[in-house]
Amino acid sequence: MRIVLDIWRQRDARDAGGFVRYDVGDVTEHMSFLEMLDVLNQRLVERGEDPVAFDSDCREGICGMCGFLVNGEPHGPLPNATICQTHMRHFGDGDVLRLEPWRASAFPVLKDLAVDRSAFDRIIAAGGYVSVRTGGAPEANAILVPKPAADRAMEAAACIGCGACVAACPNASAALFTGAKIAHLGVLPQGQPERGARVMSMSAQARAEGFGHCTTIGECATVCPAGIKLEVIARMNRDWLKASLTRREEAQPLAIAPRTSPMRFYEEAPPTVEPAKPGASATTKS
Numbered sequence: 417m418r419i420v421l422d423i424w425r426q427r428d429a430r431d432a433g434g435f436v437r438y439d440v441g442d443v444t445e446h447m448s449f450l451e452m453l454d455v456l457n458q459r460l461v462e463r464g465e466d467p468v469a470f471d472s473d474c475r476e477g478i479c480g481m482c483g484f485l486v487n488g489e490p491h492g493p494l495p496n497a498t499i500c501q502t503h504m505r506h507f508g509d510g511d512v513l514r515l516e517p518w519r520a521s522a523f524p525v526l527k528d529l530a531v532d533r534s535a536f537d538r539i540i541a542a543g544g545y546v547s548v549r550t551g552g553a554p555e556a557n558a559i560l561v562p563k564p565a566a567d568r569a570m571e572a573a574a575c576i577g578c579g580a581c582v583a584a585c586p587n588a589s590a591a592l593f594t595g596a597k598i599a600h601l602g603v604l605p606q607g608q609p610e611r612g613a614r615v616m617s618m619s620a621q622a623r624a625e626g627f628g629h630c631t632t633i634g635e636c637a638t639v640c641p642a643g644i645k646l647e648v649i650a651r652m653n654r655d656w657l658k659a660s661l662t663r664r665e666e667a668q669p670l671a672i673a674p675r676t677s678p679m680r681f682y683e684e685a686p687p688t689v690e691p692a693k694p695g696a697s698a699t700t701k702s
């Protein structure tokens with residue numbers, strides 16, 4: 417079969433970039449999408465041209481390295497599948513496909529279809545861990561984990577950090593990713609001591625990286641290849657609200673009342689009321 421590809425080519429982060437059309441013949445339906453791109457790159461190299469840059473590693477839907485937009489859809493048209501797990505049998509002979517990198521300011525384009533997702537690493541480094549004392553391995557059953565908690569933790573831990581949720585979100589929000597990384601520790605007994613600090617620091621890091629705010633549109637969960645549910649965002653918001661009440665000093669500085677505030681004046685010097693003299697009305701002085 418023959419596939420026509422309009423691929424975003426961009427030399428580096430400073431280059432303006434643009435689409436370039438490639439006609440790829442001799443594609444078989446058994447090829448994965450990335451194998452089809454390998455064929456294109458092999459031909460480009462043989463012609464002395466620059467191959468198309470794209471990320472990949474496991475090519476088994478596990479590592480989260482691959483990912484770009486196919487006709488505007490993160491990871492292409494298959495639900496719950498990465499682009500490395502999408503095969504050419506899902507496309508037709510002569511199809512025209514437009515390939516673009518993730519579009520989000522927090523994911524700057526490195527080259528062509530490859531973007532810098534180190535912002536995700538910094539969110540995890542901000543609190544996506546459980547602190548433990550080093551020493552001998554603890555007894556496996558020292559902390560019992562209820563089965564429902566273990567199941568929920570495993571569901572959230574399925575996030576592979578691909579970034580499709582950010583690419584699908586009109587606000588370029590990383591709420592699904594951040595929520596998943598917070599939830600998979602927050603539902604376990606071992607994750608409780610740092611639960612409040614974790615949600616505060618990881619959500620603050622997501623904001624600092626330039627990801628947008630979640631408005632619960634839900635596109636992220638629709639395209640997520642790992643099937644992460646919106647529930648993790650609700651759980652993150654609830655944890656944040658609770659932590660912001662008990663850890664107010666980390667959430668935001670306490671507002672200082674201006675000196676001219678009448679409330680401040682009365683807090684410092686409560687008004688006194690002199691007892692009324694016979695034949696006079698009550699007066700107030702500070």
Ligand code: SF4
Nearest residue numbers: 575576578579581640
């Ligand atoms: S939540 Fe889903 S779409 Fe987002 S990074 Fe994790 S696996 Fe990818």
Ligand code: FES
Nearest residue numbers: 473475480482500
């Ligand atoms: S290359 Fe690892 S998930 Fe696609």
